Amino acid sequence: MKYLTAALLLFIIMAGSCEEKEPTETVLHPDFSLTLSALSDLIEDQPVPVKNAILARPEYFLELISEALKLPDYTLVLVDKKHGLLPGDKPEHLVSIFDYGLKVSRRDLQVRASVVPDLLAMNEAARQAGLELVHSSAYRSYEYQAEVYQRNVETLGKEQADRESAQPGKSQHQLGSVIDFGSITDAFADTPEGMWLAEHAWEFGFSLSYPDGYEDVTGYRYEPWHFRYISRVGTRLERDFFNGIQQYLLEFMVLYRTSNY
Numbered sequence: 001m002k003y004l005t006a007a008l009l010l011f012i013i014m015a016g017s018c019e020e021k022e023p024t025e026t027v028l029h030p031d032f033s034l035t036l037s038a039l040s041d042l043i044e045d046q047p048v049p050v051k052n053a054i055l056a057r058p059e060y061f062l063e064l065i066s067e068a069l070k071l072p073d074y075t076l077v078l079v080d081k082k083h084g085l086l087p088g089d090k091p092e093h094l095v096s097i098f099d100y101g102l103k104v105s106r107r108d109l110q111v112r113a114s115v116v117p118d119l120l121a122m123n124e125a126a127r128q129a130g131l132e133l134v135h136s137s138a139y140r141s142y143e144y145q146a147e148v149y150q151r152n153v154e155t156l157g158k159e160q161a162d163r164e165s166a167q168p169g170k171s172q173h174q175l176g177s178v179i180d181f182g183s184i185t186d187a188f189a190d191t192p193e194g195m196w197l198a199e200h201a202w203e204f205g206f207s208l209s210y211p212d213g214y215e216d217v218t219g220y221r222y223e224p225w226h227f228r229y230i231s232r233v234g235t236r237l238e239r240d241f242f243n244g245i246q247q248y249l250l251e252f253m254v255l256y257r258t259s260n261y
């Protein structure tokens, strides 16, 4: 009887401890080894709204991350003042925007071919809203960016040049997946096209890289004309989990890739 009670007690203790462990030890998604506690540790230093959004829907978050990891590298690679591209980094297949019948301010504008389907879809949606988007700048080579930056340093001084233009290798334009629209001035934000893009670009995978009020995060002042294609999965992640801030998403992807999960 004594042994039976002891065995029963042991069984209850073991069962109890198993039950307790269950919620934190379960792997959240088959593509990852992440448990809820490991995910919480991974995102510990993220901004509070980002952390809260991820922990509210961790399985859905990892489902989107899993899809994002299948995208070509250029889609979500971080390119900013600290993370640069090499002079030889050039898109494999560039095409002319003008050749697709889109409105351009210069005929030599080029983008990555893989951006075109969603770019055309976005232009069509704008057209249906009675607007015509003007494409004013797109792919820039490392060498071209070096010229732009040097010119800005000469006319504006280094400090202001760094706020307004990227050093060679540090421009998102080198990816071939970025487009500047309209006048490329602050006034673009208040035009019908600028307002339409701010509201709808994400639906087609385009993300405003440098939003208003985030210069300390992105390194750049507000650029209402500068949109980077990060795919529809990317903009879904950005909106649902990263507070609408592209930089937060791209920094998380770096963090994830350097983790062991």
Ligand SMILES: [Zn+2]
Residues within 6 Å of the ligand: 137, 173, 178, 179, 180, 225, 226, 227
């Ligand atoms: Zn730009």
